[in-house]
Amino acid sequence: MPGLIERYRDRLPVTERTPVVTLDEGSTPLLPARRISALVGADVYLKYEGANPTGSFKDRGMTVAVSKALEDGATAAVCASTGNTSASAAAYCGRAGIRLAVVLPEGAIARGKLAQAQICGARVVAVQGDFDEALRLVRELVERRPLALLNSVNPHRLEGQKTAAFEVLEQLGGTPDWVALPVGNGGNISAYWKGFRESGVAPRMLAGQAEGAAPLVTGRPVPSPHTVATAIRIGNPARLDEASAAVRDSGGAVRALPDDRILSAYRLLAQEEGVFCEPASATSVAALIEAVADGLVTRGSTVVCVLTGHGLKDPDIAGAEGAEIVRCPPDVESLEQLALGGEPVHA
Numbered sequence: 366m367p368g369l370i371e372r373y374r375d376r377l378p379v380t381e382r383t384p385v386v387t388l389d390e391g392s393t394p395l396l397p398a399r400r401i402s403a404l405v406g407a408d409v410y411l412k413y414e415g416a417n418p419t420g421s422f423k424d425r426g427m428t429v430a431v432s433k434a435l436e437d438g439a440t441a442a443v444c445a446s447t448g449n450t451s452a453s454a455a456a457y458c459g460r461a462g463i464r465l466a467v468v469l470p471e472g473a474i475a476r477g478k479l480a481q482a483q484i485c486g487a488r489v490v491a492v493q494g495d496f497d498e499a500l501r502l503v504r505e506l507v508e509r510r511p512l513a514l515l516n517s518v519n520p521h522r523l524e525g526q527k528t529a530a531f532e533v534l535e536q537l538g539g540t541p542d543w544v545a546l547p548v549g550n551g552g553n554i555s556a557y558w559k560g561f562r563e564s565g566v567a568p569r570m571l572a573g574q575a576e577g578a579a580p581l582v583t584g585r586p587v588p589s590p591h592t593v594a595t596a597i598r599i600g601n602p603a604r605l606d607e608a609s610a611a612v613r614d615s616g617g618a619v620r621a622l623p624d625d626r627i628l629s630a631y632r633l634l635a636q637e638e639g640v641f642c643e644p645a646s647a648t649s650v651a652a653l654i655e656a657v658a659d660g661l662v663t664r665g666s667t668v669v670c671v672l673t674g675h676g677l678k679d680p681d682i683a684g685a686e687g688a689e690i691v692r693c694p695p696d697v698e699s700l701e702q703l704a705l706g707g708e709p710v711h712a
């Protein structure tokens with residue numbers, strides 16, 4: 366499929382003069398989740414955004430933001446990132462010939478994401494602080510120098526990201542009752558809500574946050590946010606007001622999940638559905654399970670869970686949460702015993 370700007374040109378802020386920077390992002394699968402549907406008693410679908418070119422939904426916003434930066438004559442850009450924004454910006458800026466600096470909270474970025482930014486030629490700066498500090502510094506920097514800012518405070522990012530809502534409606538052939546997604550900076554939930562409103566529909570938005578980083582629940586910034594889900598380890602969301610409005614105006618809800626529930630949804634997705642996403646993404650499914658248990662989401666509802674990023678982004682957590690590795694001497698008797706674990710296998 367062609368990229369998003371070509372597919373949705375009439376609904377995006379571009380003209381014939383906009384140079385299109387694309388990696389043919391979007392058009393990601395909407396997968397029925399048979400086992401999870403049975404578990405919660407609802408019709409559950411997974412919008413698998415890990416299938417985007419750099420492995421996260423950030424590519425939807427980046428194709429528009431980088432194309433517009435190029436149109437505006439930018440030669441250099443900057444972003445603060447919990448990882449996926451930097452990976453995406455590095456790829457699109459590399460393709461556009463725009464210099465990029467990515468500003469990351471030191472020691473808090475998943476290994477796969479860091480590797481992507483490094484190999485795509487971005488200047489990688491690790492700030493001794495958390496994401497909120499990195500974003501504050503980047504916003505100060507763009508006051509001093511003529512740099513394109515590629516964070517989701519850039520409105521072009523949300524314009525691109527709203528196309529995910531268009532795709533959900535096309536793929537489902539109707540409007541879901543609920544759309545569940547993880548919330549960090551609040552850009553993506555705002556973008557989905559915008560996309561649905563522009564399409565004249567209003568599914569209820571279910572926001573999943575990590576318990577240690579849940580400003581949407583408290584309504585105010587959280588100092589020193591913490592969670593295993595690094596993509597949503599954000600205490601002071603740039604889009605807090607819009608995200609809150611999306612939840613309120615849609616008749617939606619927020620659920621804050623402890624890390625162990627996020628990780629059990631992460632394993633459930635991989636083991637029961639064959640879908641390997643990153644921990645933050647599984648927050649959507651963890652939030653759904655919680656909202657079914659407390660009676661908010663009722664039986665028979667149609668629910669789309671957005672899986673924001675690919676599992677390979679964070680190989681360290683997969684290794685720690687996944688199966689242990691069994692060592693084996695090089696003979697077939699040992700292999701038979703160890704591979705099958707003594708359980709009978711029938712033809």
Ligand SMILES: *Cc1c(COP(=O)(O)O)cnc(C)c1O
Nearest residue numbers: 449549550551552553596673674
């Ligand atoms: C960026 C990101 C989020 C959070 O999106 P926001 O727009 O910041 O709310 C969630 N999951 C993944 C994998 C991300 O990369």
